[in-house]
Amino acid sequence: AQKVTQAQTEISVVEKEDVTLDCVYETRDTTYYLFWYKQPPSGELVFLIRRNSFDEQNEISGRYSWNFQKSTSSFNFTITASQVVDSAVYFCALSEAPRDDKIIFGKGTRLHILP
Amino acid sequence: EPEVTQTPSHQVTQMGQEVILRCVPISNHLYFYWYRQILGQKVEFLVSFYNNEISEKSEIFDDQFSVERPDGSNFTLKIRSTKLEDSAMYFCASGPRGADGYTFGSGTRLTVV
Numbered sequence: 001a002q003k004v005t006q007a008q009t010e011i012s013v014v015e016k017e018d019v020t021l022d023c024v025y026e027t028r029d030t031t032y033y034l035f036w037y038k039q040p041p042s043g044e045l046v047f048l049i050r051r052n053s054f055d056e057q058n059e060i061s062g063r064y065s066w067n068f069q070k071s072t073s074s075f076n077f078t079i080t081a082s083q084v085v086d087s088a089v090y091f092c093a094l095s096e097a098p099r100d101d102k103i104i105f106g107k108g109t110r111l112h113i114l115p
Numbered sequence: 116e117p118e119v120t121q122t123p124s125h126q127v128t129q130m131g132q133e134v135i136l137r138c139v140p141i142s143n144h145l146y147f148y149w150y151r152q153i154l155g156q157k158v159e160f161l162v163s164f165y166n167n168e169i170s171e172k173s174e175i176f177d178d179q180f181s182v183e184r185p186d187g188s189n190f191t192l193k194i195r196s197t198k199l200e201d202s203a204m205y206f207c208a209s210g211p212r213g214a215d216g217y218t219f220g221s222g223t224r225l226t227v228v
Contacts, residue, residue: 035217043204043221043224045158045206045219045222047217047218050217091157091158093158095217101146102160102163102173103150103158103160103217105157105158106157108157
């Protein structure tokens with residue numbers, strides 16, 4: 001069965017600090033996608049990244065970076081030099097596409113960046 | 116950039132009433148989805164729709180819910196006889212093929228009073 005665990009319910013850091021959001025997933029499939037979404041207070045889901053299971057390369061996009069490790073079934077997300085605008089709920093998610101294309105979300109981590 | 120459009124952004128309805136949430140998926144997408152997020156909780160899959168029929172539905176998607184693609188552009192979620200616990204944000208999504216290119220709409224916040 002698919003499962004996504006985000007053990008950190010809420011994190012607070014001071015602006016300019018680095019912060020890592022943890023994500024651990026479970027799947028029996030060898031082919032799957034992992035996602036991160038940001039949900040600001042306005043409520044929409046902002047797509048951040050999709051990674052397929054065959055691509056374990058780490059990714060960097062500006063202040064954001066992702067560390068995918070199949071050996072530990074983890075897909076962690078790091079924000080470098082955090083800013084107040086990064087305050088949001090962040091969801092990690094999994095899809096076992098193409099077999100099953102629904103996206104299973106974790107419970108989310110609420111991130112507070114303090115000025 | 117193409118986007119999934121949902122209307123209305125916020126709807127208030129009385130318990131027991133029927134509501135229809137509307138979505139306009141991206142025009143060349145073939146797969147359509149509805150998700151629900153109760154306030155403060157995670158986003159949950161409701162139903163997927165492909166080739167004019169439901170391809171998968173969750174346990175949440177019971178007989179109270181139905182989906183329809185009434186024309187070539189709209190994708191609707193109908194909730195019959197709404198209950199207080201149906202209050203949530205409802206997200207529509209579409210994709211060209213499975214999880215590839217998934218795009219979410221900005222959501223409809225449904226409040227049942």
